[in-house]
Structures are given as structure tokens and as C-alpha cells.
Amino acid sequence: MTETAPATSVEFCGEWFALDPARPFEIGRDADLDIDDNQYLHRRFLQISQIDGMWWLANVGSRLSATVSDSSRTMQAWLAPGARMPIVFGLTTVVFTAGPTSYEFTVHTSAPTFVDLAPVVDAGGATTVGAVTFTASQKLLILALAETMLRREGTGTSEIPSSQAAAERLGWALSRFNRKLDNVCDKLSRSGVEGLRGGVGALATNRRARLVEYAVLSRLVTRADLPLLDAPHPDTDDRQ
Structure with missing residues (x-):
């Protein structure tokens, strides 16, 4: 039985790209999502593809990494070269830096596997980030x-x-x-x-x-x- 992937799209700078389950969608300097003419950016850096009914985000570059977060930003992952991860949230934010420039795009899916959780806030209104405190x-x-x-x-x-x-x-x-x-x-x-x-x-x-x-x-x-x-x-x- 063939599984059907949820409808998924990518948004960058107000431009939307509907993803096709039949072919990978690539992000980079010379890709489906042509991010920027930045010499520090891989021609093809990230790839979103559908495998067995689930969407995956893969780092197909050799040097750069990306930071991935859910919409509530309570989950964060670091996607190193060669790594991949499933896209399980309704809204996934991807941020990466090439040279001095930082880029951000979002991935939207119609049938998320997980529902984003609200951030943890203490009685004083401060958001808790692990056990790290700063001066x-x-x-x-x-x-x-x-x-x-x-x-x-x-x-x-x-x-x-x-x-x-x-x-x-x-x-x-x-x-x-x-x-x-x-x-x-x-x-x-x-x-x-x-x-x-x-x-x-x-x-x-x-x-x-x-x-x-x-x-x-x-x-x-x-x-x-x-x-x-x-x-x-x-x-x-x-x-x-």
C-alpha cells in the first residue's frame, strides 16, 4: 500500500514553494530555492524529500550546518553535514549562516506528526533555557x-x-x-x-x-x- 505524504510547502522572504512528493526540493546558491548569490553558500546545501510517507530534511552540503526549531522554539536541533531529520511539526523554522550572512526559512506541513508545545515560563515571566544563567x-x-x-x-x-x-x-x-x-x-x-x-x-x-x-x-x-x-x-x- 502506498502512503500519501501531507501537503508541504516552504516559505522564504514571502515567496512560497509547494513541494512535490515525487522529487526532492533543494535549497542553496543554485537550487530549487535559490537563496542568494553568496560564495560561502553551497550550490546545494539542504534537501527536503518524501520517503515512505514522511518528509525529511537532509544536509547535503560539506561544511555548513543548520539550526532547526519548532514553532514554539522548545525543540531545537543542529543539522550537521551528512545528517537528516524528519519534519514532524506543522511549522519548522530553519536558520543557517554562510559567511557573514544568516538566512531563515520555514517549512509548513498540513498533517504534523507532533503538536508544538508552549515554552516553559516561570512565575516571574522569564523563559527557562536549560540551567544556563547569564550576567x-x-x-x-x-x-x-x-x-x-x-x-x-x-x-x-x-x-x-x-x-x-x-x-x-x-x-x-x-x-x-x-x-x-x-x-x-x-x-x-x-x-x-x-x-x-x-x-x-x-x-x-x-x-x-x-x-x-x-x-x-x-x-x-x-x-x-x-x-x-x-x-x-x-x-x-x-x-x-
Whole structure:
């Protein structure tokens, strides 16, 4: 008996693509979804295909990774080169970075296998993200890096600022910014977040991009936090 896949579509920058169960749908620099003429982006990076009645998202690239989340952003997965995962939610958000540019698109399916859960919020209204806590200045650092993605409306592209640009946005010396970036990445790495620690020669851009992807999709920072960037903030935790 032949199983029928649910109707599935992809949305990017307001443009919609209906997926055909009979053929894979590819995303990249030269693909069905032609994301951008970006030399850092694979010609074919991600692939969505239907297998035995279920839709799958596969990373068919060789260098870049993608971050995948449900609509409530309580589930997050890191899709490394060669990996694949089933598309089980009604709305799935995919974010990835190539060079200094971050991209976001969504996958919509008419018959999700799972229903998205609401985020966990404590009595004080703060969203819980694992057991990781950050100082005020560490959160400011994350906000400075994620600002352009948070200000963007809907899916599309945004630029990840350099460490120098983010440090200037905060009025910090670059050495201070880099020290705090190390501390933030170490905290998240110890809690199990992948992609923040690289080997010898790992590009700092990749680490910043991965931090932004994780922070935005997990609601570690939100658009409501952006006014903190322009508010006075005493340096009470400068050693962290």
C-alpha cells in the first residue's frame, strides 16, 4: 500500500514553494530555492524529500550546518553535514549562516506528526533555557550579535556583525568583548550546545553565527530585549 505524504510547502522572504512528493526540493546558491548569490553558500546545501510517507530534511552540503526549531522554539536541533531529520511539526523554522550572512526559512506541513508545545515560563515571566544563567553584560553581548536578526521581519536574511562592530555597538574594547564571548560560548558548550567550540583554525564567524542561531531560536534573547542595548548599564560583572 502506498502512503500519501501531507501537503508541504516552504516559505522564504514571502515567496512560497509547494513541494512535490515525487522529487526532492533543494535549497542553496543554485537550487530549487535559490537563496542568494553568496560564495560561502553551497550550490546545494539542504534537501527536503518524501520517503515512505514522511518528509525529511537532509544536509547535503560539506561544511555548513543548520539550526532547526519548532514553532514554539522548545525543540531545537543542529543539522550537521551528512545528517537528516524528519519534519514532524506543522511549522519548522530553519536558520543557517554562510559567511557573514544568516538566512531563515520555514517549512509548513498540513498533517504534523507532533503538536508544538508552549515554552516553559516561570512565575516571574522569564523563559527557562536549560540551567544556563547569564550576567547582564553577557546578555548584552548576545543581543549585540543578534540585533539584526531580531529586528528583521519574518524569514529572510540578516548580517552577523563582526566582533569589532558588536564591541563598538556596546562601547567596549575588543579584548573585553572577546573575553565575554569566550565565557558565553563556554557556558553553552558545557550545557550541551554544539558548534560553539572548534578545533585549531576554527573561524570566529562560525562561532558567532551559531551563538546567534541558538540564542534567537531558543528565545534566549527576543526583540523585547533590544531596548537594553541603548539603556545605561553599570559594569557590575566585568570579569565575566
